[in-house]
Amino acid sequence: MGKKNLSIMIYTAIDNFYLTEEQLHNTPSSKDGIDHDTETTLRVYGCDLIQESGILLRLPQAVMATAQVLFHRFYCKKSFARFNVKRVAASSVWLASKLEENPRKARHVLLVFHRMECRREQLPIEHIDPFSKKYSELKNDLNRTERHLLKEMGFICHVEHPHKFICNYLATLETQELSQEAWNLANDSLRTTLCVRFKSEVIACGVVYAAARRFQVPLPENPPWWKAFDAEKHQIDEICRVLAHLYCRPKAHYISVCKDGETFASSRLWDSKSESVPKQPPSEASTNGNATSIHVPLEDKSVETIDSRGAVPLVSDKPKDSKADDDSKSLTVGEEAVDKSASNSKSCLKTEASGERIRDPERERDRYRERDREKSRDRDRGRESDRDREREENDRSRDRIKDKGHRSKSGNSEKSRHHHSSRDREHHGSYPSSREKDRHRHHQYN
Secondary structure, eight states: OHHHHHHHHHHHHHTOOOOOHHHHHTOHHHHTTOOHHHHHHHHHHHHHHHHHHHHHTTOOHHHHHHHHHHHHHHHTTSOTTTSOHHHHHHHHHHHHHHHTTOOOOHHHHHHHHHHHHHHHTTOOOOOOOTTSHHHHHHHHHHHHHHHHHHHHHTTOOOOOOTHHHHHHHHHHHTOGGGHHHHHHHHHHHTTTGGGGTSOHHHHHHHHHHHHHHHHTOOOOBTTBGGGGGTOOHHHHHHHHHHHHHHHHSOOOOOOOOOSSOOOSSOOTTTOHHHHSOOOOOOOOOEEETTEEEEEEEOTTSOEEEEOTTSOOOOOOOSOOOHHHHHHHHTSOHHHHHHHHHHHHHHHHHHHHHHHHHHHHHHHHHHHHHHHHHHHHHHHHHHHHHHHHHHHHHHHHHHHHHHHHHHHHHHHHHHHHHHHHHHHHHHHHHHSOOHHHHHHHHHHHHO
8 A cells, every 4th residue: 555655656756847828927037027928939949959959969859858847847937037048958958968968978968058059149160178167167057957956856867758759549440641741730738838837648649630631631529539538629739730830930949037147158257258358449649749649539528638657637528728739849859758758668568468368278288288297297107117117026927937947847756766766775685696696506515
């Protein structure tokens, strides 16, 4: 009894993420002031990113389908104004690849989404350095968004797709010619909110009905065939209406509604161009005597004149007096040359300082690369030392074996010599010598 209740509880916990029509109209995005049409466009745009990235990452269709379902479920609880659609799409693909046992590295996911964004927004494609600050920030944000996904799902990420029911239903209805069209409609249904409104069995019935209507294939209606698969006619009509509305929509494009406008390719904090000193075009210098004035635009649309000596006078809209012009004209040519040389030296110092700022990240990269090379060299040295030790041990073991063999041979030779000497003694002792024989003969004759 306890096992039965536990199985029922697990099944209801897995299969409970379905929303009503009223809940879909009162989403967190609508509470933040985003209209229904914009929200639908962003949902379709995010699913397009997931589908295209899955093809580039060579993932199976099951991974892309799971990622799209997770994407829709997340934005049923969170707003598009607080979470960027591109980041959530990337995290959904990364999480779904691990759920469907086809994992991909975070570096590959980030590179694919960065390239897609550059192509879609017609930006120059730049390589992301794995040791750069931009890459580390993107990877941390990918991990952070994945944790948000798991938290909102309650770590229950079970997804059931309608694809597995389509083949069974068509085999039962004996209409196998509709399999490809029904399969395509099931893939397109993932771009809509049908996956969070109806069960996968009902969606399978809806796409089979839509495919049969398109190719004018008759299906049994007395009794209705959908009754055998636990579906209702109004549910099938709603699925067909949503699919028809999807095909009537124009191609989805990105709409910036998120408060945090940073994305993969364009970012205020991560863009390397924003860190460098912006180059200003050379402005015309009005030389009235020694005063070479450079006009700098300010926020209050007033003009500020910067003296070549570095002094900044007060801003004033009043015209200058004629006396000041006369005084400036009366200055000598030598003072003008001194002022120009001082301004040139200051500009050179500024350019050198900006060049040092730009070269700092390059120096850091060189340091990281040198450290990696030193580590690899140390590893090679350690491996060589280990090999030398193994060779020495092998040589010592061989010498020991040779010594043992030599000792065993010498011991055997000594034993053989001792054995032969003992045999000779026994031989001489057993047989009488010639003198004894002569004595014996002499005694006999006597």
